[in-house]
Amino acid sequence: MATTLASSTSSLAVSIHEHKNPLAANVQLKGHGSFGRLSAAPAAVPPLTDGIRVVTAAEYKQAAACLAEAFAEDDVVWYPIKTPDRAHLSKEAQWALHVEILEYVTYSHILKGLVTTIGDFDAVALWMPPGQDMDDMVTKFRSGMWRLNYRLSPEGKRRYFTEFLPLLHDTKAATLGARDDESWYLVYIGTKPSAQGKGYCRKLIEHVTRQADGEGRATYLESSNDLNPRIYRRFGFETVRRVHLQRAERDVGLDIMVREPEIGGEVWGEK
Numbered sequence: 001m002a003t004t005l006a007s008s009t010s011s012l013a014v015s016i017h018e019h020k021n022p023l024a025a026n027v028q029l030k031g032h033g034s035f036g037r038l039s040a041a042p043a044a045v046p047p048l049t050d051g052i053r054v055v056t057a058a059e060y061k062q063a064a065a066c067l068a069e070a071f072a073e074d075d076v077v078w079y080p081i082k083t084p085d086r087a088h089l090s091k092e093a094q095w096a097l098h099v100e101i102l103e104y105v106t107y108s109h110i111l112k113g114l115v116t117t118i119g120d121f122d123a124v125a126l127w128m129p130p131g132q133d134m135d136d137m138v139t140k141f142r143s144g145m146w147r148l149n150y151r152l153s154p155e156g157k158r159r160y161f162t163e164f165l166p167l168l169h170d171t172k173a174a175t176l177g178a179r180d181d182e183s184w185y186l187v188y189i190g191t192k193p194s195a196q197g198k199g200y201c202r203k204l205i206e207h208v209t210r211q212a213d214g215e216g217r218a219t220y221l222e223s224s225n226d227l228n229p230r231i232y233r234r235f236g237f238e239t240v241r242r243v244h245l246q247r248a249e250r251d252v253g254l255d256i257m258v259r260e261p262e263i264g265g266e267v268w269g270e271k
């Protein structure tokens with residue numbers, strides 16, 4: 001069976017060929033050719049260069065495995081997993097849940113966003129293009145995200161669904177204002193420890209920021225690691241605020257960073 005979901009807000013067209021396992025669908029993203037600045041829909045897939053390719057639905061596990069490795073020490077991804085009411089959980093079970101969550105998140109972005117990789121799944125980026133989100137029931141169902149209602153502990157659910165997701169959503173809306181639906185959103189990026197320092201992160205980010213520059217759009221991210229803002233500043237992002245998750249014993253903070261588009265080497269809108 002082939003289904004086509006056409007977004008009402010962009011020209012993104014997703015053609016899904018169902019397999020017996022709904023998570024083994026084959027998804028193709030079809031973009032249009034050229035775009036006026038903010039007057040036309042964004043490209044679903046900016047032109048692929050530098051060995052970057054789009055991750056297909058059949059590859060979601062490899063992409064999620066890369067992110068799981070990259071985020072192995074990240075306080076934010078462990079926040080809904082390592083909870084006081086699951087203190088008995090073995091390291092193996094914690095890791096399995098960590099990988100499972102990233103598989104759902106990766107698959108959601110394959111369905112509704114853009115997932116790119118480089119090398120042998122050495123680095124992976126999850127993007128939400130302007131005007132897109134993964135909040136609809138169909139995506140929650142198809143990605144497996146709904147299972148977190150049963151897989152997370154009561155405290156894990158409070159952290160993830162009641163605190164974390166609304167905080168990210170509200171912070172992005174408040175930070176970008178009217179531009180919230182017009183900006184590129186870098187939701188996750190990770191490079192395997194064995195592949196770090198080879199320029200993969202730069203390539204994956206610039207693949208989209210070049211497009212964002214051409215469209216005159218901002219790019220938004222939340223940095224979950226204190227070391228990363230200085231890396232993102234090298235790509236033109238600036239920290240605009242810091243938010244905090246309140247339910248852990250120690251502070252878990254995120255830097256909210258925005259990159260304004262550059263036009264001919266200058267920031268968009270500047271004289």
Ligand SMILES: CC(C)(COP(=O)(O)OP(=O)(O)OC[C@H]1O[C@@H](n2cnc3c(N)ncnc32)[C@H](O)[C@@H]1OP(=O)(O)O)[C@@H](O)C(=O)NCCC(=O)NCCS
Nearest residue numbers: 070189190191196197198199200201202223224225231234
């Ligand atoms: C952050 C991360 C994605 C960077 O990936 P990477 O592929 O190693 O980065 P690159 O090799 O493309 O380097 C990008 C730039 O940052 C600089 N950089 C990389 N690591 C750095 C470090 N530890 N300290 C300072 N600068 C660093 C590089 O010099 C490069 O700048 P340049 O191109 O101007 O020389 C990677 O370290 C990672 O996956 N970390 C764990 C997961 C994570 O924190 N993800 C982001 C969550 S917000």
